[in-house]
Amino acid sequence: MEIIVGTRGSQLALSQTGDIIKILEGYHPHVKFTLKIIKTKGDSIQHIALDQIGEKALFVKEIEEELLNGTIDFAVHSMKDMPSDVPEGLCFGPVPKREDVRDVLILKEGYKTLEELPLGARIGTGSKRRSYQLLKLRPDLEIVPIRGNIDTRIKKIKLENLEGIVLAAAGLHRLKLKEQISVYLPVTKMVPAPGQGALALEMRQEDKRVQDILAPLYDEESCLTVAAERGFMDGLNGSCHLPMGAYAELSEGRLILTGLYGDEGGKCLVLQKLEGPQEEAREIGLRLAKELLKTYEEHIK
Numbered sequence: 001m002e003i004i005v006g007t008r009g010s011q012l013a014l015s016q017t018g019d020i021i022k023i024l025e026g027y028h029p030h031v032k033f034t035l036k037i038i039k040t041k042g043d044s045i046q047h048i049a050l051d052q053i054g055e056k057a058l059f060v061k062e063i064e065e066e067l068l069n070g071t072i073d074f075a076v077h078s079m080k081d082m083p084s085d086v087p088e089g090l091c092f093g094p095v096p097k098r099e100d101v102r103d104v105l106i107l108k109e110g111y112k113t114l115e116e117l118p119l120g121a122r123i124g125t126g127s128k129r130r131s132y133q134l135l136k137l138r139p140d141l142e143i144v145p146i147r148g149n150i151d152t153r154i155k156k157i158k159l160e161n162l163e164g165i166v167l168a169a170a171g172l173h174r175l176k177l178k179e180q181i182s183v184y185l186p187v188t189k190m191v192p193a194p195g196q197g198a199l200a201l202e203m204r205q206e207d208k209r210v211q212d213i214l215a216p217l218y219d220e221e222s223c224l225t226v227a228a229e230r231g232f233m234d235g236l237n238g239s240c241h242l243p244m245g246a247y248a249e250l251s252e253g254r255l256i257l258t259g260l261y262g263d264e265g266g267k268c269l270v271l272q273k274l275e276g277p278q279e280e281a282r283e284i285g286l287r288l289a290k291e292l293l294k295t296y297e298e299h300i301k
């Protein structure tokens, strides 16, 4: 049997899809997994800030078309890049074990901590979530918008004379670039993006064959935490030009969710928590979004 696996062509996409295929080959030695690289709009337009493109499915649409056409059997994406809505006929497979959810700093040679950076240091990131939270810690920083694949962004430290950049730990771990990381930012100071560090497997809804093949990848903790964080995102009707983050953890059957939401200019950033039984993961996310929006409205009055 042959299964065709769709992915973007970035180094990170190829590395994480390769990891998934390797695990699946262990479970299913008689299945032949073939990689198919698909170019998406997000790969073609590298020069525009993501916030300004205003389209959520930037890295997924072309891949979803191939799923619907039957030219691929399942796809591997970064969960963080997935919009709320899955097209009719498609669904997510099980959520595999999640990588480190934290954001990290890669600093210019010679620097080891955020605190020791000089006044007005230049930090590269294209994300409002990252820049506004960083500015809470160090209001003097100058945020420089950057985009591109992980290796491109790392090169920009030298090319654009930055003191550092912010990236997700997960991508660097997957690309075996751990030693480049200067600082792991604790989730209490830098709430990650919903689903950060997790992968999304996407498939045709009725495809029992693929469902059975992917089943062994299921990880309960990853599935529940991602469900809560994406519930929060959906509850906010999350458009990616507003700063938004979410982080869930499990403890003895309970799920504790932290949500972050703010305005366009980053003047008002609200952080709020909600806890509940882990079986209600998605509802906890939706409820926290509602409660936090209320707090937010009161703040900006």
Ligand SMILES: NCc1[nH]cc(CCC(=O)O)c1CC(=O)O
Binding pocket: 078, 079, 080, 081, 150, 166, 167, 168, 169, 170, 171, 195, 196, 197, 198
């Ligand atoms: N938006 C780009 C993107 N999508 C997924 C990751 C890597 C980490 C992950 O899987 O969350 C990255 C790069 C980054 O934010 O550093």
